[in-house]
Amino acid sequence: MRIYRIDHIGQVTSDLESQVELLERLFGFRPIRSWDDPAGGCRGVRLAVPGSWGHAWEVLAPSGDDSPIQAYLDDHGGRPGLHHVAAEVPDLEAARSALESRGIKPTGGVPGRWIEASLSPPERGPGVLFRLRGPGNLGMCGDDASDAAVARSALGPSLGIVALDHVCQAFPDRDELARWYADLAGFVQVWRTPEDEHPDMADLVLNIPGSSVCWEVIMPRGEDSFIERFWDRNGAAAHHVTFEVADWDAAMEACAHHDTPTFGENEGSTDGAAWRDTFIHPKHTGGVLVQLFWEERPGVWVRSDKIPPDA
Template structure:
C-alpha cells in the first residue's frame, strides 16, 4: 500500500472549546474550519500547524446519540488523548486488500469514505489508529458540513511552533516494527541510535513517503525501562508527538505565561551546533505527551538528515 500524504493528527476530547482555546493560545495554531455533525456523532475543529505544509491538528468531540467518539472516551476512562492519524492513499480498495492479506481487518468509515485500522502487526495488539482516505471527498472526521469559524486573537505568547516533526510509537522491538512498516507502506529508516547509547531505550526514525512528518519507534532496554511500563499500560500505542520551535527561550517563556510546566529538559551540541528539547505532560495538553525541540542548524537533533546505509 502507498501513503502519499499525512493529512492530520486527531485528538479526542470531551471539551472541544477548551481544547481549541489551548491549541490557539499556547501552541499558536489557527482555526481553519469547524463542524457539528450529530448524524455522524462528531463535533470538531481543524487547526493549521505553522510550517507543516498542509498537515493539520484536528480536535474531535462526541455529538448526538450513540457517538463512537463517546464510546472511545468511555473505553479510556473518559480521558482525552490522541485518536487517530489521518492519511491519504491513492486507492482505498487496494489498501483494504493489502491490510486483509496481512491479517488486519479495517473498519469502514461513514458511507465508505475512509477506512480505519491500526497498521501495526496484528499479533501485537492494537497500535496507533490510522484513518485512511482515498481520492474524492476531503471529509474524514464528519466535517462535510464544516464552516469557516470567526477568526480569534488569543492573548499572550505562544510556543512559536514551526513544524510537526514526528509521531513516536512505543513497540517491543524497533527493527520488527520498522521492517513491518517498510514492507507495508514503504517507510524508510533515516536515523537510529546505537543499541547501547541509552540504558533504558533505543530508537529509530522512519521517513513517511510523501510527508514531511517522520515516524519514531522507541523500544525498551534494561530491567526498568519507562517504555516497558508504557507498553504494559497501553500496548504499542503512540507515545508522544514532537514539535519544532523557532526560539527556545520564547517557547519556555510561553509555557511560564500559560502556567504550563515542562520536564526532562536536555541539551547538547552535535557537529558544532546546539540543540535542546523538553516535554509537556499530557494533563496539560489534553491527553497527549508533547515534546518540544529546537536546533541551531537543521539536522543536528533526532530528526537527522544523515541517511544510513540502504535498508537491509
Template sequence: MRIYRIDHVGQVAPDPEPQVGLLERLFGFERVRSWESEADGTRGVRLEVPGSWGQAWEVVAPYGDGSPLQAYLDDHGGRAGLHHVGAEVTDLAAVRTELEARGIKAVDGASGRWLEASLSPPEHGPGVLFRMRGPGGLGLCGDDAAVPAESGPRDGPALGIVGLDHVCQAFPDRDELARWYEGLAGFVPVWRTPLDEHPDMADLVMNVPGSAICWEIIMPRGEDSFIERFWDRNGAAAHHVTFEVADWDRAMAACAHHGTPTFGENEGATDGAAWRDAFIHPKHTGGVLVQLFWEERPGVWVRSDKIPASWT
C-alpha cells in the same frame, strides 16, 4: 497499499472548545474550520499548525446519540487524548484488501468515504489508529462539511512552533515494526541511534513519503525502561508528538506564562551547533505527551550524529 501523505493528527475530547482554546493560546495553532456531523457522530475543529506543509491538527468530540467517539471515551475513562492519524492513500479498495490479507480489521467510515484501522502487527495487539481516505474526497471526521472558523482571542505569547516534526510510537522491537511499516505502507527508514547510546531506549526514524512528518519508533532497553512501563499500560500506542520551535527561550517563556511546566530537558551540540529539547506532560495538553525541540542549525538535533538505518 501506499500512504502518500499524512493529513492530520486527530485528538479526541469530551468538548472540543476548551482543548481548541489551549491549542490556540499556548501552541499558536490557527482555527480554520469547524463542523457538526450527526451521520459521523462527531463535531470538531481543524487547526493549522504553524510551519507545517499540509498537515493539520483536528480536535474531535462526540455529537448526537450513539456516537462512536463517546464509546471510545467511555472505554478510556472519559480522558482526552490522541485518537488517530489521518492519511491519504492511492487506492482505498486496495488498502482494504491488503489489510484483510494481513489479518487487520478495517472499519468503514461514514458512507464508505474512509477506512479506520490499527496499523501494527496484529499479533502485538492494537497500535496507532489510522484513518485513511482515497483520492477525490476530503472527509475523515465528518469534516467534509466543515465551514470556515476564526480563532479566538490570544492571551500572551505562544510557543513559536515552526513545524510538526514527528509522531513517536512505542514497540518492543524497532526493526520489526519498521519492516512492517516499510512493507505495508512504504515508509522509508532514515536513521537510528546506536543500540548502546541510551541506557533505557533505542530509536529508529522513518520518512512518510509525501509528508514532512516523520515516524519514530522507540523500543525499551535495560531494566525498568520507561518505554517498558508505557508498553505495559498502553501497548503499541503513540508515545508522543514532537514540534520544532523557533526560539527556545521564547517557548519556555510561553510555558511559564500559561502555567505549563516542562520536564526532561536536554541540551547539547552536534557538529558545533546547539540544540535543546523538553517535554510537556499530557495533563497540560489534553492527553498528549508533547516534545519540543530547538536546533541552532537544521539537522543537528538527533540527526547528523546518528548512523543511517539499515537492515544489514
C-alpha cells in the same frame, strides 16, 4: 499500500471549546473549520499547524445520542488523548486490499470514502489508529459539511511552532516494527541510535514517503524501562508527538506565561551547532505527551551520521 500525505492528527476530548482554546493560546494553532454532525456522533474543529504545509490538528468531541467518540472516551476512562493519524492514499480500495492481505481488518469508515484501522502487526494487538482516505476527501469526521471556524486573536505568546516533526510509537522490537511498516507502506529508516546509547531505550526514525512527518519507534532495554511500563499499560500506542520551535527561549517563556511546566530537558551541541528538547505532560495538553525541540542548524538534533548503512 502507498501513503502520499499525512493530513492531520486527531485528538478526542469531552470539552471541545476548552481544548481548542488551549491549542490556540499555547500552541498557536489556527482554527480553520468547525462542524457538528449528530448523525455521525461527532463535532469538531480543524486547526492549522504553523509551518507545517498541509498538516492540521483536529479536535473531536461527542455529538448526538449514539456517539462513537463518547464510546471511545468511555472505553478509556473518560480520558482525552490522541485518537488517530489521518493519511491520504492514491487508491483506497488498493489500501484496503493490502491491509486485509496482512490480516488487518478495517474497523470503521464509509465505503468508498475512508477506512479506519490500526496499521501495527495484528498479532501484537491494537496500535496507533489510522484513518485513510482517497485524494481530496475531507469526509472522515464530518468536516466536509462544515461551518468556517471564527479565528480569534492570539491569546498571549505561543510556543512558536514551525513544524509537526514526528509521531512516536512504543513497541517491544524497533526493527520488527520498522520491517513491518517498510513492507506495508514503504516507510524508510533514516536514523537510529546505537543499541547501548541509552540505558533504558533504543529508537529509530522512519520517513513516511510523500510526507515531511516522520515516524519514530522506541523500544525498551535494560531494567525498569519507562517504555516497558508504557507498553504494559497501553500496548503499541502512540507515545508522543514532536514539534519543532523557532526560538527556544521564546517557547519556554510562552510556557511560563501560560503556567505550563516542562520536564526532561536535554541540550547538546553537534558539530558546533546547539540543540535542545523537552516535554510537556499530557495533563497540560489535553491528553497528549508533547515533545518540543529546537536546533541551531537543520539536522543536528537528529544526527545525519546515524543514518543506517545500506543493506
